[in-house]
Each structure stands twice: as C-alpha cells, then as structure tokens.
Amino acid sequence: MIRGGCFALFSPPATPLTPEEIMSEHIYDPAVVEQRWQKYWDDHGTNQIDLRAAKNPYYVLMMFPYPSAEGLHVGNVYAFTGADVTGRHRRLRGYDVFEPIGFDAFGIHSENFAMKINRHPAELIPANIANFTRQLRMMGLMYDWRRSVDTTSPDYYKWTQWIFLQLYKAGLAYRDEKEVNFCPDCGTVIADEQVIDGKCERHPDTEVQRRKLPSWFFRITNFADRLDKNLDWIDWSEKTKLAQKNWIGRSEGAEVDFQVQGRNERIRVYTTRPDTLFGATFMVLAVDHPLVDAIAGTRERDAIAKYREACASAPQDASAPVSALSKTGVFIGANAINPVNGAAIPIYISDYVLSGYGTGAIMAVPAHDERDFEFAEKFGLPIRCVISPDAAALADFRLPDPISRDSHDSEALREEILRGQTCWSGAGVAVNSSNSEVSLDGLAVGAAKARITQWLESKNLGKAKTTFRLRDWGISRQRYWGPPIPVLYDEDGNIHPVPEDQLPVTLPPIRDFRPKGDGRGPLANVPEWMNVEINGRKYRRETDVMDNFLDSAWYYLRYVSTDDDKRPYDPELIRKWLPLDVYIGGNEHAVLHLLYTRFICMALDHAGALKMGNRPGMTDGAEPFRKLRSHGLLIKEGSKMSKSKGNVVNPDEYVEKWGADTLRLYLMFLGPYQQGGDFRDTDIVGMRRFLNRLYTWYHESTQPVVANDTLPKPLLVKTHQTIKKVREDIDALSYNTAISAIMELLNAAKDALQTSDFIRESLIVMLAPLAPHFAEEIWQGALRKPESIWKSARYPDHIEELTRLDEIEIVLQVGGRIRDKIVVPRDASKEALEAKALASDKVRAAMAGAAVKKVIVVPGRLVNVII
RNA sequence: GCCUGGGUGGCGAAACUGGCAGACGCAAGGGACUUAAAAUCCCUCGGCCGCGAGGUCAUACGGGUUCAAUUCCCGUCCCAGGCACCA
Numbered sequence: 038m039i040r041g042g043c044f045a046l047f048s049p050p051a052t053p054l055t056p057e058e059i060m061s062e063h064i065y066d067p068a069v070v071e072q073r074w075q076k077y078w079d080d081h082g083t084n085q086i087d088l089r090a091a092k093n094p095y096y097v098l099m100m101f102p103y104p105s106a107e108g109l110h111v112g113n114v115y116a117f118t119g120a121d122v123t124g125r126h127r128r129l130r131g132y133d134v135f136e137p138i139g140f141d142a143f144g145i146h147s148e149n150f151a152m153k154i155n156r157h158p159a160e161l162i163p164a165n166i167a168n169f170t171r172q173l174r175m176m177g178l179m180y181d182w183r184r185s186v187d188t189t190s191p192d193y194y195k196w197t198q199w200i201f202l203q204l205y206k207a208g209l210a211y212r213d214e215k216e217v218n219f220c221p222d223c224g225t226v227i228a229d230e231q232v233i234d235g236k237c238e239r240h241p242d243t244e245v246q247r248r249k250l251p252s253w254f255f256r257i258t259n260f261a262d263r264l265d266k267n268l269d270w271i272d273w274s275e276k277t278k279l280a281q282k283n284w285i286g287r288s289e290g291a292e293v294d295f296q297v298q299g300r301n302e303r304i305r306v307y308t309t310r311p312d313t314l315f316g317a318t319f320m321v322l323a324v325d326h327p328l329v330d331a332i333a334g335t336r337e338r339d340a341i342a343k344y345r346e347a348c349a350s351a352p353q354d355a356s357a358p359v360s361a362l363s364k365t366g367v368f369i370g371a372n373a374i375n376p377v378n379g380a381a382i383p384i385y386i387s388d389y390v391l392s393g394y395g396t397g398a399i400m401a402v403p404a405h406d407e408r409d410f411e412f413a414e415k416f417g418l419p420i421r422c423v424i425s426p427d428a429a430a431l432a433d434f435r436l437p438d439p440i441s442r443d444s445h446d447s448e449a450l451r452e453e454i455l456r457g458q459t460c461w462s463g464a465g466v467a468v469n470s471s472n473s474e475v476s477l478d479g480l481a482v483g484a485a486k487a488r489i490t491q492w493l494e495s496k497n498l499g500k501a502k503t504t505f506r507l508r509d510w511g512i513s514r515q516r517y518w519g520p521p522i523p524v525l526y527d528e529d530g531n532i533h534p535v536p537e538d539q540l541p542v543t544l545p546p547i548r549d550f551r552p553k554g555d556g557r558g559p560l561a562n563v564p565e566w567m568n569v570e571i572n573g574r575k576y577r578r579e580t581d582v583m584d585n586f587l588d589s590a591w592y593y594l595r596y597v598s599t600d601d602d603k604r605p606y607d608p609e610l611i612r613k614w615l616p617l618d619v620y621i622g623g624n625e626h627a628v629l630h631l632l633y634t635r636f637i638c639m640a641l642d643h644a645g646a647l648k649m650g651n652r653p654g655m656t657d658g659a660e661p662f663r664k665l666r667s668h669g670l671l672i673k674e675g676s677k678m679s680k681s682k683g684n685v686v687n688p689d690e691y692v693e694k695w696g697a698d699t700l701r702l703y704l705m706f707l708g709p710y711q712q713g714g715d716f717r718d719t720d721i722v723g724m725r726r727f728l729n730r731l732y733t734w735y736h737e738s739t740q741p742v743v744a745n746d747t748l749p750k751p752l753l754v755k756t757h758q759t760i761k762k763v764r765e766d767i768d769a770l771s772y773n774t775a776i777s778a779i780m781e782l783l784n785a786a787k788d789a790l791q792t793s794d795f796i797r798e799s800l801i802v803m804l805a806p807l808a809p810h811f812a813e814e815i816w817q818g819a820l821r822k823p824e825s826i827w828k829s830a831r832y833p834d835h836i837e838e839l840t841r842l843d844e845i846e847i848v849l850q851v852g853g854r855i856r857d858k859i860v861v862p863r864d865a866s867k868e869a870l871e872a873k874a875l876a877s878d879k880v881r882a883a884m885a886g887a888a889v890k891k892v893i894v895v896p897g898r899l900v901n902v903i904i
Numbered sequence: 905g906c907c908u909g910g911g912u913g914g915c916g917a918a919a920c921u922g923g924c925a926g927a928c929g930c931a932a933g934g935g936a937c938u939u940a941a942a943a944u945c946c947c948u949c950g951g952c953c954g955c956g957a958g959g960u961c962a963u964a965c966g967g968g969u970u971c972a973a974u975u976c977c978c979g980u981c982c983c984a985g986g987c988a989c990c991a
Contacts, residue, residue, distance in 0.1 A: 283987050389989045399991045723929045777928035848924050853972050898923050903971050
C-alpha cells in the first residue's frame with residue numbers, strides 16, 4: 038500500500054488533524070471523522086445563521102417529529118436527510134439556508150404513552166427530546182440549534198393560545214353543540230379528519246361514536262373555496278394536492294326550494310343535477326332534518342320515531358362496501374310540490390341523506406341517480422326518465438355484470454332507460470322536460486343545467502350553489518396534554534376570551550390526568566384551576582384543550598422568532614423568510630396537518646395578524662409553503678416497519694456500525710426519494726465501500742495533478758456532465774441518480790492517468806450535501822483548505838459546451854435492428870451520416886442487396902435504413 | 905365503486921421530449937495479492953441458440969400507432985395509497 042505521507046512535505050494543513058493521523062495509513066474511520074467535524078461545526082457556529090443579515094434567504098423545512106420514547110425512527114432520518122441534502126446543496130450554491138427543527142410533543146400520543154407506563158408526560162418529554170436531539174446531531178443535520186421549538190413549553194403554547202384568540206376575534210372560532218366524533222378509547226372528541234373508515238385513527242378497532250357535545254370549532258369552511266382554488270397553482274406534489282381536493286370536495290350545483298303541500302314551509306334541496314328536476318318523483322330528508330317534526334303527519338310519527346332510533350342505535354358500518362348497504366327509510370306523511378311541474382311528490386326520511394352536507398335534503402331523481410333508483414325500486418316509487426342517453430356514452434356503458442357486458446344491445450338498453458327500468462347517470466339530452474314557461478328538451482346536460490338554473494333564479498325558486506364536503510374543524514379535546522383553550526365563562530355562561538396579556542393559560546401540573554370518558558376533560562376535575570375570580574366576579578375556565586394539530590399548524594412561523602417573548606413572530610423576519618421555500622414531509626399528512634396549516638395561515642392573514650413576503654409565483658399571499666414535496670415510505674426487507682414485527686431500524690446501530698455518512702448515502706440511494714424504498718441490510722456496504730474508495734483516492738492517488746485544459750477531453754466532459762446532472766437531480770430530489778452520477782465520475786477519475794484540482798474539488802463539493810462529515814474531512818484534510826467546506830466552497834459551475842463530446846457514437850440500424858456503430862463528429866450533417874451509414878459494410882451485409890426505401894437520420898443518435 | 909401512483913435481471917434500481925433496455929449499487933462466479941482469512945484490486949454476470957463472430961427473445965398481460973415503444977393509445981390483471989350513500 039502506498040503511504041500518504043507526502044503531505045508532510047508541504048506546509049501543514051490548517052485542520053484539527055494531528056501529524057500522526059496524517060502520517061498514518063489512510064483508513065477511513067467514520068467514528069473519528071464524524072465526531073471531529075460535529076465538534077468543529079459546534080465550536081465554529083458553522084450551522085448558525087443570522088436571519089436578519091441574510092442576503093439570499095432560503096428556508097428549508099421538514100415536518101417536525103413527535104419525540105417518542107423509542108427515539109428517532111429511521112423513517113424520520115430518511116425524511117430529514119432528504120431535506121438536509123437540499124438545504125446543504127442550496128447553501129453551497131450561495132443561499133443563506135435556514136433549516137430549523139423542533140418537537141411536536143403535545144397530544145394524545147404522548148399522553149397515552151405516559152398513562153401506559155404510569156408517568157407524567159411533562160417528565161417524559163424532556164428526556165425524549167434530549168434523546169432525539171442527540172440522534173439528530175449524530176446524523177449530521179444542518180440545524181441551527183439555537184432556534185428550536187417545543188410545543189409543550191409555555192413560551193410556545195402561549196402563542197398557540199394567542200392564535201386561538203386572533204381567530205376568535207375574527208369570528209373564526211365558535212362554540213357549538215353539534216354532533217361530533219367521539220372515540221371512547223381516547224375519551225375525547227376527534228376531528229373528521231381523524232376518523233378512518235368510521236374508526237378512530239389511533240384505535241383501528243374502535244367504532245367512533247356520534248355524540249352531541251359542546252365543542253369549539255374553527256370556521257375552516259369559510260376558506261373552502263380559496264383552499265380549493267389555490268391548489269390549482271401552488272407548487273405541491275400532485276398526490277398531495279389531489280388528496281386535499283378530494284377532501285375539500287367542491288361540487289357545483291343548485292339549491293331549489295320545494296313548497297310543502299298545503300303548508301307554508303319550504304324545503305331547500307341541493308342538487309348537482311338541476312337538469313333532471315322534471316324527473317324528481319320524491320324527496321328525501323336527513324333523519325334529523327329540522328323540518329321533519331313540523332311537517333310530519335300525525336299517523337306517521339311513531340314510525341318516524343322508531344326509524345330514528347334504529348338509525349341512532351345501529352351506526353353504519355363504514356367499512357362495509359357502500360354498494361352492500363340496502364336503502365331504508367320511512368314516509369313522513371307529507372308531500373312537496375315540484376316547482377317545475379306542480380306535481381305532488383312524497384317526502385321520506387332516510388339515513389342515506391346526510392344532515393351535514395348540502396341542505397340535508399335532496400330531490401330524488403331515480404331515473405338518473407343510482408341511490409335514488411335503488412330507493413325507488415324498494416319503495417315502489419315512480420321512475421321518470423328525463424335524459425335520453427348519449428349514443429356514444431351508451432355504447433361505452435358497461436354493465437357491472439361481466440357476462441352480459443360484452444353482448445349488451447345499446448338499443449335495448451336505451452329503451453329500458455327511457456322506460457325508467459334502468460338508471461342512467463351519464464351524458465345525454467333532456468326529454469319530457471318542459472312547462473309553459475321553460476323547456477329543456479333537446480338540450481345537453483350542461484346546457485340544460487344552465488337553462489333551468491336561470492329560470493329558477495328568475496322565479497326566485499332556486500339559485501346556483503357551490504357546496505363543499507369539508508366541514509368545520511373541531512378543535513376541542515376533552516384531554517389533558519394540550520394547550521388549554523383560553524376562554525372563561527361567567528356565571529350566566531357567557532364567553533369571555535382571556536385577555537392577550539394574561540397568556541399563557543398554563544396547564545396545571547396535575548397527577549391524575551386520565552379522561553373519565555364523560556365528555557368532560559380532566560381539567561374539569563381541578564376546581565382550584567377551573568374556578569377563578571377576577572375583579573370580584575366568578576368565572577369558570579374552559580376545560581377542553583386544543584387539538585394537537587393546532588400546535589403544528591403554525592410552528593414554521595415561530596422558528597424565525599424563537600428568542601422573542603413579546604410576540605409570536607417578528608413581522609420583518611416573516612416578510613423576509615416566508616412563505617418558506619421548500620417543505621418536505623410524509624404524505625400521511627396530506628389532508629390533516631397540511632390543510633390545517635394552510636387554513637391557519639389564511640385565517641391569520643384574514644385577521645390581519647400575518648403578512649408574508651411577496652414571492653414570485655405566489656398568487657395568494659397567504660399560502661405558507663412555496664414548494665411541497667412528499668417523501669415515499671421506507672420499508673424494511675419488503676414489509677412495513679412496525680414494533681409488532683420487530684423490524685424497526687434503529688439508526689443508532691447503523692451509525693455505530695457504518696457511520697452517519699454511509700447511512701445517509703444509503704438512505705438516499707436505495708430508491709427514488711419521493712417514492713420511498715426498501716431498506717436492506719446487505720446493501721448498505723456498497724456506500725461504505727464508495728466512501729473508502731474516495732478516501733483512498735484523495736489520500737493516495739499518484740495521478741499527476743494538471744491544469745484542466747491538459748486533461749483528456751472525455752474526462753473533462755464527464756466532469757461537467759456530472760456537475761450539471763447532480764445539480765439537476767438534487768433540485769428534483771432524485772438523490773439516487775445523483776449519487777450514481779458521482780460514483781460514475783469517481784470511477785472515471787480513478788481510471789484516468791491524470792487529474793486536476795478542479796475535478797478533486799468538484800467531486801467532493803458535489804458529494805458534500807450527502808456525506809457532510811466526510812466531505813469536510815477531505816476538504817480540510819486531503820485538500821488542505823483552511824476553512825470549512827460549508828463556509829468556503831461553492832458548487833462548481835458547469836460549462837455547457839464542455840458537457841458534450843466532440844465525437845459521438847451513432848447507431849446504424851437496418852429495419853430498426855442495430856447492425857453497426859460508428860464514431861462521427863458531434864455536428865455531423867444528416868447527409869454525412871446517411872452517406873456513412875450506407876457505406877458501412879455491416880449495414881450493406883444486413884441489407885443483402887435490397888433497395889433502400891427510406892433513410893431516417895436522427896442527428897446525434899442514429900441512422901435507420903428502411904428496406 | 906371512483907381517483908392517483910406503480911409493475912423492468914437473482915435483488916435495489918436507471919433510461920432526457922418515442923431513438924443502443926438494464927447506468928449505479930448489492931448478491932453471485934472466476935482470478936490476483938496473502939502462509940491463511942478479511943480488506944483491496946481485476947474480469948464475468950437478463951434468457952435461449954452458437955466453439956466463435958454473431959443471432960434471437962425479453963420492460964405485468966393482450967392488441968394498436970410508428971422506420972423505431974419501458975416511453976404514446978385501447979383493453980385486462982396484480983400491488984400500494986387516497987376518497988367513498990357528499991345528492
């Protein structure tokens with residue numbers, strides 16, 4: 038082995054390397070390297086950033102973790118490393134990168150764990166945070182540790198409460214007693230977004246109950262339109278945008294008023310198919326529709342009461358397929374008048390009409406709606422076809438039955454539809470749809486909708502209406518481990534928000550914080566905290582705490598002002614740093630966290646409490662994240678990591694065995710970052726070997742170092758190509774291919790007879806974001822740079838001209854099959870290429886004397902001779 | 905049921921706007937160095953046919969467009985995720 042002691046002949050490098058180390062055999066020891074540079078970075082404040090002085094701000098954020106007792110999950114490491122690579126790469130490109138981290142430590146998760154091991158969450162959190170901090174430092178993430186948040190600290194949740202007050206003042210927070218989701222295992226109300234298939238997200242076996250409880254809500258529905266529309270332009274991953282779009286559920290339609298026969302009441306329905314109004318043959322109200330009791334017939338009251346009871350006691354099994362649900366309902370002994378034709382149509386109640394959506398009432402058009410059709414068939418109600426199917430749509434229509442679908446007869450089907458024997462919800466033209474004032478007959482669905490809506494509006498019978506599936510955000514939690522809702526009630530029950538200067542309303546350090554499941558939070562059992570006297574008047578505190586998702590809905594704003602105890606955030610820094618540049622996290626937060634965060638941002642903007650800077654491409658000034666990308670899921674040897682399977686990768690073990698840089702590289706290499714990948718123990722060794730090869734090359738290479746222009750052109754071209762590719766790949770979060778490209782360059786550089794300072798420096802700067810300690814070691818060690826790579830290096834610029842070789846290989850095909858390859862000047866003309874191709878012996882042999890029909894020439898790629 | 909992704913060697917994966925399928929890495933086999941092993945270095949590595957030059961098949965499956973398809977179009981199957989009686 039060649040010894041690398043030659044360095045000692047030059048002036049000693051300004052590094053913490055000892056002479057012994059320099060003289061020693063060059064074996065890469067990650068434990069030594071990583072500790073050395075972590076300490077150096079701490080001592081020199083390398084990761085610290087001056088937010089005020091920064092000239093070229095770039096704010097990179099990763100979704101902050103919940104500091105669990107188990108410590109950092111490799112999934113977190115995967116996510117954080119991906120974000121860190123982007124941040125570090127930008128830093129090398131001259132940006133002032135702000136990359137903070139914090140801890141989302143409030144919430145049921147912490148609380149349940151604390152109960153399980155019989156400890157107080159306030160005792161557990163600091164130790165967990167200390168452990169997380171150790172692990173995050175170990176991974177070499179570029180965090181500015183002076184700017185961290187812990188959502189359970191009064192310094193933080195004081196401002197979470199402040200946000201509540203801003204929303205309250207703006208009329209965006211209200212208390213209401215309406216049906217909410219109650220999880221008996223959590224002992225608390227949970228948000229719509231936390232209900233998965235009718236079960237609690239934390240307790241997959243626990244059916245969520247519907248209960249009426251007084252709770253606090255945020256009016257997220259006020260922003261439904263804006264939350265939806267902004268999705269059309271914000272630079273977020275399509276997957277996430279789509280999930281939000283589905284959740285918000287915009288629907289365009291009309292509201293129509295139906296007179297109740299023989300009474301003054303009117304029932305308003307919502308429909309997306311006003312064009313089928315002439316086909317409405319009955320009406321269905323939600324079971325608890327407010328008008329039912331007023332208009333129901335006397336004889337039907339018993340049946341109604343019974344049906345309601347049945348609905349309440351047998352909650353729908355949401356996991357059953359919708360198609361398997363059979364329709365139930367009862368006639369309520371009243372009729373409505375169809376406003377377009379004066380027909381009296383019976384009114385039913387049924388659980389298939391939801392009270393929380395639209396107006397809680399529908400006009401039923403069985404001929405053109407599957408659900409109404411099913412109901413009509415079951416109850417023997419008339420089915421009146423008012424849309425004649427479009428021929429093309431009809432031909433495409435496939436019956437669900439696989440036997441009949443290949444042989445269906447379009448004309449027979451049309452006849453069935455027109456007779457009302459089959460439901461048709463597709464395209465077509467209106468028929469049987471006219472009265473003395475308006476006719477839809479012959480109009481296509483879209484035009485018919487417009488015509489009838491116009492007529493309804495002119496008669497004051499209805500209007501166009503956009504409805505959203507999104508409902509208001511219930512933020513009350515009848516639990517202990519969260520920020521108390523800063524509200525007082527006087528003896529008459531009136532609401533008094535706690536004045537801002539009295540925040541925080543601190544969480545009392547009680548021992549018994551178990552929920553009793555009675556719908557009241559544990560704080561209701563602490564009279565000395567709950568009952569207060571102010572200016573001789575008695576008040577009772579709100580005992581609900583706020584949803585954990587509120588803590589995380591604004592933390593990115595706090596990071597810029599963690600040292601400010603006078604205000605939640607400094608407006609000047611907000612203008613400078615926000616909206617932030619890139620946010621990275623898992624797609625499991627696509628609707629919950631990300632939707633709430635956007636809403637809080639808009640709400641604060643609306644309340645005049647937040648004004649972010651103008652950034653190019655941002656059409657709405659109240660969107661928090663310029664760019665959002667989600668990382669994929671990391672699995673282990675083909676299956677999901679879980680504690681029960683015992684296959685959770687603990688980063689500590691791997692760092693000890695391989696080093697943080699090797700682990701970082703492996704995580705970024707194992708698959709496309711945004712798609713996730715499979716962590717395989719056998720594969721990580723390749724990354725370590727790569728670093729070993731690099732280390733040896735930097736320390737022991739005997740290649741003469743020459744000027745760039747004396748290098749062989751192909752090597753120089755390879756270098757410039759790599760510089761270009763790595764930059765593009767990192768910008769696109771394609772870390773796996775960026776690493777491949779760097780490996781290819783190393784392979785080429787090692788094989789060369791000469792090298793240059795440009796190659797040696799470029800290579801390590803390209804790698805630095807992925808393996809930061811290693812890069813620093815090479816930079817200050819082997820390359821003998823006097824200052825940190827993170828302070829003194831710049832990402833190299835590629836020269837476009839040098840990304841192309843002068844001579845390129847061209848493929849010669851005959852009839853699409855490769856027969857020969859030739860080397861030609863890069864800019865060879867079409868004619869020259871064609872001539873060369875036809876002159877090739879192999880091409881002529883393949884042609885076997887046949888005449889040339891046509892020659893396709895793609896300059897720079899191939900020539901294809903067609904015979 | 906609807907909407908998204910995805911399906912490529914033994915394995916993880918590449919492939920710009922349609923232009924040499926399998927880069928990079930793992931595993932495997934062979935060799936060098938070594939007393940030996942580890943480490944390192946060199947070579948081979950999709951299937952089939954052929955001693956070989958080479959030929960031929962191959963990107964889930966079945967069709968289509970094209971001089972040319974992993975890439976575009978139509979249909980089918982499988983996997984992962986989201987929504988689901990939302991009128």
